Amino acid sequence: MSKMRVYEYAKEHKLTSKEIISNLEGLGYSVKSHMSIIEDNAIKQLNKKLKIKTVTVHQAETAKPKKKNEEGPVSQTKIKDTRANRPTREMNEKPSGVTKGRQEINRKTGTANDSSDGNRFGGGSRRSGGRRNSRSNSRRRGAQQHGSHQRQEIRLPEKITLSGSLTVGQFAEKLGRPSTDIIKKLMALGVMATKNQDLDKETVELLAADYGVSVEEEVVVDEASFEDEGLGIDEETAVIRPPVVTIMGHVDHGKTTLLDSIRHTKITAGEAGGITQHIGAYQVTHDGKKITFLDTPGHAAFTTMRARGAEITDITVLVVAADDGVMPQTIEAIHHARAAKVPIIVAVNKIDKPNANPDHVMQELSEQGLVPEDWGGDTIFVKISAKKGTGIDDLLEMILLVAEIEEFKANPEKLARGAVIEAQLDKGKGPVATLLIQNGTLKIGDPIVVGNTFGRVRAMVNDVGRRVKKVGPSTPVEITGLNNVPLAGDQFIVFEDEKKARQIGEIRAERALITERKETTSKVSLDDLFEKIKEGEMKEINVVIKADVQGSVEALSGSLKKIDVDGVKINIIHAGVGGISESDIILASASNAIIIGFNVRPDNHAKKVAEEEKVDIRLYRVIYDAIDEMEAAMKGMLDPEYKEKVIGQLEVRTIFKVSKIGTIAGCYVTDGKISKDAGIRLVRNGVVIYEGHVDTLKRFKDDAKEVKSGFECGVTLENFNDIKEGDTMEAYIMEEVQPK
Numbered sequence: 001m002s003k004m005r006v007y008e009y010a011k012e013h014k015l016t017s018k019e020i021i022s023n024l025e026g027l028g029y030s031v032k033s034h035m036s037i038i039e040d041n042a043i044k045q046l047n048k049k050l051k052i053k054t055v056t057v058h059q060a061e062t063a064k065p066k067k068k069n070e071e072g073p074v075s076q077t078k079i080k081d082t083r084a085n086r087p088t089r090e091m092n093e094k095p096s097g098v099t100k101g102r103q104e105i106n107r108k109t110g111t112a113n114d115s116s117d118g119n120r121f122g123g124g125s126r127r128s129g130g131r132r133n134s135r136s137n138s139r140r141r142g143a144q145q146h147g148s149h150q151r152q153e154i155r156l157p158e159k160i161t162l163s164g165s166l167t168v169g170q171f172a173e174k175l176g177r178p179s180t181d182i183i184k185k186l187m188a189l190g191v192m193a194t195k196n197q198d199l200d201k202e203t204v205e206l207l208a209a210d211y212g213v214s215v216e217e218e219v220v221v222d223e224a225s226f227e228d229e230g231l232g233i234d235e236e237t238a239v240i241r242p243p244v245v246t247i248m249g250h251v252d253h254g255k256t257t258l259l260d261s262i263r264h265t266k267i268t269a270g271e272a273g274g275i276t277q278h279i280g281a282y283q284v285t286h287d288g289k290k291i292t293f294l295d296t297p298g299h300a301a302f303t304t305m306r307a308r309g310a311e312i313t314d315i316t317v318l319v320v321a322a323d324d325g326v327m328p329q330t331i332e333a334i335h336h337a338r339a340a341k342v343p344i345i346v347a348v349n350k351i352d353k354p355n356a357n358p359d360h361v362m363q364e365l366s367e368q369g370l371v372p373e374d375w376g377g378d379t380i381f382v383k384i385s386a387k388k389g390t391g392i393d394d395l396l397e398m399i400l401l402v403a404e405i406e407e408f409k410a411n412p413e414k415l416a417r418g419a420v421i422e423a424q425l426d427k428g429k430g431p432v433a434t435l436l437i438q439n440g441t442l443k444i445g446d447p448i449v450v451g452n453t454f455g456r457v458r459a460m461v462n463d464v465g466r467r468v469k470k471v472g473p474s475t476p477v478e479i480t481g482l483n484n485v486p487l488a489g490d491q492f493i494v495f496e497d498e499k500k501a502r503q504i505g506e507i508r509a510e511r512a513l514i515t516e517r518k519e520t521t522s523k524v525s526l527d528d529l530f531e532k533i534k535e536g537e538m539k540e541i542n543v544v545i546k547a548d549v550q551g552s553v554e555a556l557s558g559s560l561k562k563i564d565v566d567g568v569k570i571n572i573i574h575a576g577v578g579g580i581s582e583s584d585i586i587l588a589s590a591s592n593a594i595i596i597g598f599n600v601r602p603d604n605h606a607k608k609v610a611e612e613e614k615v616d617i618r619l620y621r622v623i624y625d626a627i628d629e630m631e632a633a634m635k636g637m638l639d640p641e642y643k644e645k646v647i648g649q650l651e652v653r654t655i656f657k658v659s660k661i662g663t664i665a666g667c668y669v670t671d672g673k674i675s676k677d678a679g680i681r682l683v684r685n686g687v688v689i690y691e692g693h694v695d696t697l698k699r700f701k702d703d704a705k706e707v708k709s710g711f712e713c714g715v716t717l718e719n720f721n722d723i724k725e726g727d728t729m730e731a732y733i734m735e736e737v738q739p740k
C-alpha cells in the first residue's frame, strides 16, 4: 500500500476528510489538514479502526458544538423594563407640546427637580410622601389609599407596555381608567389634552408613575433594517449548500478564460442544452455536487458588494499566471479575500506556456503568507491551464474539499434571503435583478423587498436561460417584478404577505431619501461647478437628476451617460434622491443645466425660482421617456450641417424704380417657386452678381409668402438695387442634414 492524502482516503471510503482527521488524531497522529499525507502504517491502522469505530466517529461529530452561522431564532420583540422613575431634569430639557406642560406641573406643585422625589403630579398629600414611585407601586396598587385613587375600584395593572407613543385614550384603556380621568389629571397639571392626543414616552411614564404603574417598553425589532438580523440561519435545520466562489487575480492572468472554461465544460447536469445566459453568476456540477461561480471577476466587484454589506463569497480562487508571477493586483486580491475572511485557493494558470514557472509563483506567494501544503503550509495550489482546460477538475475538486471542511449551510425551508449580484433596467421587462439566494427558497409570486425597492417575483430565469418556479440556497436567478432597479450588493428579503413587503419597501425608500437629502445638501458647490464648466472644449449638456429612489437615480444617470450623439455627451452635475428644491434650481441655473425629475416634482417655491431663473425642468414617470427625449433634444442641439437646395428660377422681365423703395423687379417664376424667406442669387450672363435675401415679395399689391412657377411677382432684394431686365434669379433655401 502506498501513501495517500487525507482527502483522497476520505473520498475512497466515502467519508469526510474531517472524519478521517479525527480518527487519525484518535490514533495519535498529528494531522495538519485534509491535504496531509497518510503514511502506509497509518493507513493500515485507520483501515482497522474504521471497520470497528465508524459509528463512534459519527457520534462524536454530532456531539460537537455548532460552528458557523450559529444564530438563535429571530425574536420579534424584546421587552425592556424602563421602570417609570425618570429624573425630572430630563423633562425640562424637552419643553414642547404635551411635554411642555410638565414643566408647568412642576412649578405648580412646587415639586423639586430631583429624581428622588417621585411624586411629581400628586399635589398636597403626595408632596409630603417623598416615596419613590417604583418602590411604592405595590402598596398603591393594592389599597389605593390616597387622593383620587381612593375612588377607583378597578384594580390598576401592574405594568403597561409601550412602543413609541400612546394617545390619551389608549393610555386610559391600558390603565382601565376612563379617558376623562387622564384628561382631568393632565388638566390639573396645566396640560389641555384631548382623548386622541398623543402622549410621548416621557409623559406616559410620568403619568403611569403617578398611578404607581410601571411601563415596559416594547422594543420592536426594526424589520425595515433586515440586514442587521443576519441571514437567520438556523443550525438545527440547516443543510449543506453549494459554495459560492469568486475568481480574483491580476489583469490578464486568465480570470475570464477560467470562468469560461469552467462554464463550458461543466454546465449543470440536466441543464445542458440550455442557452448560456450571462446573469452575473452560474452554477456547475462536479462529482454530483454544485458550485456557484460569480461571473464578474476581479476584486472591484467583490469589494463593492462587501461595501454594501453583502458577504456572498465563500471561497476565493486566486488566479496567478505562471509566466508572470505575483503582481500588484494579486496582492490586492489577497488583501481583499483576507479582509473578508474568505479562504483562498491558488490556481497557478498558464502552465502550458513554455516559460511557465509555477515554483516561482509558489515561492512568491509563500512570501505573502500563502504557503503550499507541499511546503508545509495550508494553502491549496492547483496547477491549471484555463486555455487548454488542464487541471480544471482538480480545481473544482479542491473547491468542493474546502466547502466540505467549511460546511456552508442554509435552511431551504425558510423564506428567501440574499443579495443582488447585478441589476439593470430592461426596456421590455422593466427592472431586472440577478439575486443570489443565501438562505431559504425563492418562489414565483413571493412578495420581496430588495434594497430600497420592492415587488413580487413575477418571473425567474436561471443561468442557462430556463424559467424556474423556485430556487434554493446558493442559486443565482434573474428575477422581474420589482418596482425599481436595485443596486449590486443590495440585500433582499421575502415576506409572507405583499402588504408587509410594500410597507417595508416604502419605509426603506423613505429612509434612503432622508439620508440622501442629508448628504446632498452639503455636496452642492458652485465653485466646483464653475471649475467643471471651464474644463475642456467638449460640448456637453449639463443635467441635474432628481428621482424618487436611489435605484432610479442610478438607472437614469447610467443610461444618460451612455448617450453619445456625435461626440456630444451628457454631463451629470448633480444627481440625488428627493423632490426638486430651490438649491437644485440655483445649481442648474448657474451651470446652464436642465433638470430631469423622475417621479418627483418641484415644490412651489422651486417652481417660482425656476421660472425666474428660466431653468428647464422636465418631469417623467417612465425612465425611457426621459432617455428618448434627451436623445432627441441632443440631436436638435447639434450644430446642424446645412446644404443648399435650389427651390426656384425666375426671370426679371421689367424693372420699376420707386424712390422710397428702390428697384422692384417684375419677375416671372419659370421653375419651382420663390418664397419670402429664400436666399437669392442674381445671375447676369452666367455670373453671380448678388447673393442675399428677398426683401419684399408681392403678388400685385399684396405681400406674398411664396409665388409658384407660371406666376408673376414683384421682388425687391435686401440692400441691392442694381437689377436689370434679363437677369435671372435663383431662389434657394439652406436645408439641415439630418444626422443618421
Ligand SMILES: Nc1nc2c(ncn2[C@@H]2O[C@H](COP(=O)(O)OP(=O)(O)OP(=O)(O)O)[C@@H](O)[C@H]2O)c(=O)[nH]1
Pocket (backbone or CB within 6 Å): 249, 250, 251, 252, 253, 254, 255, 256, 257, 258, 297, 349, 350, 351, 352, 353, 384, 385, 386, 387, 388
Ligand atoms: N497560454 C495560455 N494563455 C491563457 C491561459 N489563460 C488565459 N490565457 C490568455 O491570457 C490572456 C488574458 O486572459 P483573460 O482571461 O482575459 O484574463 P483576465 O484575468 O480575465 O484579464 P482581465 O479581464 O483583463 O483582468 C488571454 O489572451 C487568454 O487567452 C492559459 O491557461 N494559457
